[in-house]
Amino acid sequence: MRRAASRSHSHTIARTRPFRQAGALALGVLIVAAGATLARGESHGEMTKGEAIIKSHGFNYYGELDYPPGFERMAYVNPDAPKGGTFAIDASGTFDSMNPYSRKGRAGALSSMMYESLLDPNAPADEYGSQYCLLCESLEYDEGKTWVIFHMRKDAKFSDGTPVTAHDVVFSHELLLEQGLPSYARAVSQRITGAEVIDDYTVKFTFAEDIPRRSLIDQAGGVSVWSKKWFEETGARLDEPRMETSPGSGPYVIDSYDINRRITYKRNPEYWGKDLPINTGRHNYDEIRVEYFADETAAFEAFKAGEYTFREETNSKQWATGYNFPAVDKGHVKLESIPDGNPPTNVGFVFNLGREVLQDKRVREALALGYNFEWTNESLQFGLFEQRHSFFQDTVQEAKGLPEGRELEILKSLGDLVPEAVLTEPARMAHSSSPTRVLDRGNLRAAMKLLDEAGWAVGSDGVRRNDAGETLDIVIPINSSGSPTLESMVQTYVQNLQQMGVRAEMQKVDPSQYTLRQRERDYDILFSGYRTFVGAGTGLYQLYGSENADVSLFNPAGLASPLVDALIQTALEAEETETETAALTALDRVLRHEFFMAPAYYKADNWLAYFDMYRHPEEMPPFAVGQMDFWWADAEREAELKAAGALR
Structure with a gap:
C-alpha cells in the first residue's frame, strides 16, 4: 500500500489522535464547555462567607449528578469486557512531532491520549455536561463558585513510577498559560486568577470576580497534567515540536513509532487507575495502533487488505459504493450505523x-x-x-x-x-x-x-x-x-x-x-x-x-x-x-x-466499518461511539480472521 514518505526511524515512543466523546471539547486547547445540565453534588452544612461549601465526587453546573458517590461503574459499559487484542486505525498525511500542544509541525495521531486530568472528560457518555473525579478523589467549592479545591488520589502515578501531585497540576496550568495557545492563555488567565498548592495532594484554584461562573471549575479540573520533574530535567518546551514525550498517567503509553508510517501505543500494565469504578469496562485493548497513508485512497485500499481494523467512514461515496469487497461479502468486515446524539459539527x-x-x-x-x-x-x-x-x-x-x-x-x-x-x-x-x-x-x-x-x-x-x-x-x-x-x-x-x-x-x-x-x-x-x-x-x-x-x-x-x-x-x-x-x-x-x-x-449517524472482532454494549450511550473507550476485542473471532487470512 502507498504510504506517507518515511524517514526510516523506528523508536520507542508513541502518541494518539483524539476520539469523539460525550460532547467534551479538547481540554488544554479549547476552554471546556459546560453542558446544558451541570450538577452540584452533595451540599454540606459548612459555610464560607455565608455560603455553603459543596463537596462532591464530580461536577455538574445545575442539578444532581446521575451517578451517586461510591458508584460501581458507568451504566453502559460491560464490566466483564475481556482485556486484550489490538485496535488499529488509519491516518492520512504525515507527522513530525509527538507533542500535540506544539504551535508548529504536525503532531502524531492520539498523542494526547497518554495524559489525564483531575476530572475525566471522556466519561460518562450517557450524561451530558457532567464530569467525575479521575486524578482527584473529591472536590469542594463554595456555593458562589469563587474557588475550588481538588483532593487528589495519592496512588496516582506517571508511567515512570513517579507520583502525580498537586505540584504537577499547578505546573501544568502555568505551563499552558506561558507556552500554550495564545487564545487559551488569554482567556484562562482572565478567569482563573490563582493556582495554589495547599499540600502535595491538595490544589486550589481561585476565580476572578464579576464574571460568569460557567466553565471555571470544569476548566480547572480539565487541564492535562504533565510531569513537572520531566520538563525541568529535560528543558523541553510545551510549544515546540519534538518526538520525545513526557510520561503520562493514562492507561496507554507510547510503544514505538516509525515516522510517517506507524505509531503504536500499548497498555501500561502498571496503570495506577485500572481498578477505579470510573474505569471499569474501559480501556480494554492491549494495543492501539495508527497506520499512516499518503491519502484517503491508499488508506481505504489498506483497510480492504486488512492492514488496519477499524474505520469511521466520512466519505459518502465510499460508504454508498465502496464496501462491496470480498471481506464484506464473507462477513469478515461488519458495517454499522450508530446514531450520533451530539449536535452536528x-x-x-x-x-x-x-x-x-x-x-x-x-x-x-x-x-x-x-x-x-x-x-x-x-x-x-x-x-x-x-x-x-x-x-x-x-x-x-x-x-x-x-x-x-x-x-x-x-x-x-x-x-x-x-x-x-x-x-x-x-x-x-x-x-x-x-x-x-x-x-x-x-x-x-x-x-x-x-x-x-x-x-x-x-x-x-x-x-x-x-x-x-x-x-x-x-x-x-x-x-x-x-x-x-x-x-x-x-x-x-x-x-x-x-x-x-x-x-x-x-x-x-x-x-x-x-x-x-x-x-x-x-x-x-x-x-x-x-x-x-x-x-x-x-x-x-x-x-x-x-x-x-x-x-x-x-x-x-x-x-x-x-x-x-x-x-x-x-x-x-x-x-x-x-x-x-x-x-x-x-x-x-x-x-x-x-x-x-x-x-x-x-449526517445524523456514525458510519462504521470494522473487522468482525470488536464488540460493543448492546445499549449504546447517546453521546459517544466509544470505540477506543468501552468496546473490546473478541480473541476467538480475531484468531479465526487471522486463520482465514483476512488480517495482516
Missing part, C-alpha cells in the same frame, strides 16, 4: 473576515450562492446528507421563524446592538439550489446582482473588478491528503464562482503546509468548521468572541461582534435553563445573521 465554507474584500456581507452572500448543496448531495454524496441551517442544528437552541417569548425579550434588552432585521425577519436559512444542475441559474443571477451592488462590475473579459481595477480573487486551499469527494465538491464550487466573474482557485497543498495556512489564516475561504455546544460555556468566547478573534484557532473566520459577545455573556450569566436556552437561541439567530460561513451538510 458546524462545517461549511468559512469566509476569512480579515480579508478586506470579504468584509462586505453582500460579497459573502454572493459567493455562498455558488455552493449547490442539493446537486452536491445527489451527485457526489449519494443523497446521504442533510442541509445544515443552524449552529445548534436539531436541538432546542435552534432558532426558527421570528424571535418570540424569552428570546425576544433578551434581544430587545440589548438595544441598538441588535439590527432591525434580526427582530423582524425569520431566522436565516441556507439557500436552496437545483439538484439537477450544478450551476443554479436563479442563484447565479442573484449572486451577480449582489456583486454589482458591492462595486464589483464585470468587465469585457468576464472578470469582476472594483473601481480601482483590482480583480475579485478568491483562493481556497484544500489538504492534498483529503477525500476525493471533498476535492470534487470544492472544485465544482470554484467553477461556479468563476461563472460569476470571480477569479477563484482551488489550491491543493501538502498536509504540513495546509496546517500552517490554517494557523496563519492564509486563505480567503476554507472548508472548515466550528465546534458544537449544547450548553453555555466560556469556550464560546474562543469560538465566536471578539476578545480572541485575532488569534483563536477555533474561530477560522475571525468573527468579532459586540452583539455576539453580549449574547454569550447573557447565556453564561443565566441562572436557569430557560434563560440559557433562549440566549443560545438568540445567539444562533445572530450568528446566522452575521453570515461568516456558507453552511454545508451534516
